[in-house]
Amino acid sequence: MAEVLVSIGEESYTTTISYDDLEILADEPIELGGQNKGLxxxxxxxxxxxxxxxxxxxxxxxxxxxxxxxxxxxxxxxxxxxxxxxxxxxxxxxxxxxxxxxxxxxxxxxxxxxxxxxxxxxxxxxxxxxxxxxxxxxxxx
Structure with missing residues (x-):
């Protein structure tokens, strides 16, 4: 079974995706209210x-x-x-x-x-x- 942890705090809409000691960011583009820090x-x-x-x-x-x-x-x-x-x-x-x-x-x-x-x-x-x-x-x- 694959399992990742997805966490979002107060910053719209930057999201951290974690698996063991690896992390990537997901986000929305600026025109949608995000910070454009990830896909x-x-x-x-x-x-x-x-x-x-x-x-x-x-x-x-x-x-x-x-x-x-x-x-x-x-x-x-x-x-x-x-x-x-x-x-x-x-x-x-x-x-x-x-x-x-x-x-x-x-x-x-x-x-x-x-x-x-x-x-x-x-x-x-x-x-x-x-x-x-x-x-x-x-x-x-």
Whole structure:
């Protein structure tokens, strides 16, 4: 199970995301009232998709000992709303540089489509939120 701690204080809307001893910031742009100190949450989601695909493809290329100089992935999203639902389309334009033939590039691409974040997002997701009484937690400590 993956678990991160997300904390926001009084500064709008700078948010610290922590995992063990690692930290990154999320924020909103200045025009939305933020401080522009980090990526917006939707940008972090797109970054997760791109990073996971790139890492998965790099792992595969390394395992095969294929000469891959660079993998760039431009990730964008578009939301289409209808009366019954909202559909989000995430588009990944993948650029692979290296000494590879077309079959090798297609294989690396196919492996990228199987990265864990891609799999997570194309399957049903259930988000469960619980409000925890901090006073009760402190009293039980």
């Amino acid at each position: 917006a949450p939707s940008q972090l989601l797109l970054s997760s998709v791109g990073a996971c695909k790139a890492i998965t493809m790099r792992m595969y290329a390394n395992r095969k000992k294929w000469k891959v100089d660079k993998i760039d992935i431009k990730v964008s999203s578009e939301v289409q709303k209808s009366e019954q639902q909202q559909t989000t389309f995430i588009k990944c334009n993948i650029f692979i540089e290296g000494d590879l033939d077309e079959e090798q590039k297609r294989r690396i691409y196919a492996i990228g489509e199987k990265c864990p974040v891609h799999k997570m997002l194309i399957n049903p997701i259930v988000i469960e939120s619980n409000l925890i009484d901090t006073m009760q937690v402190k009293n039980n400590s």
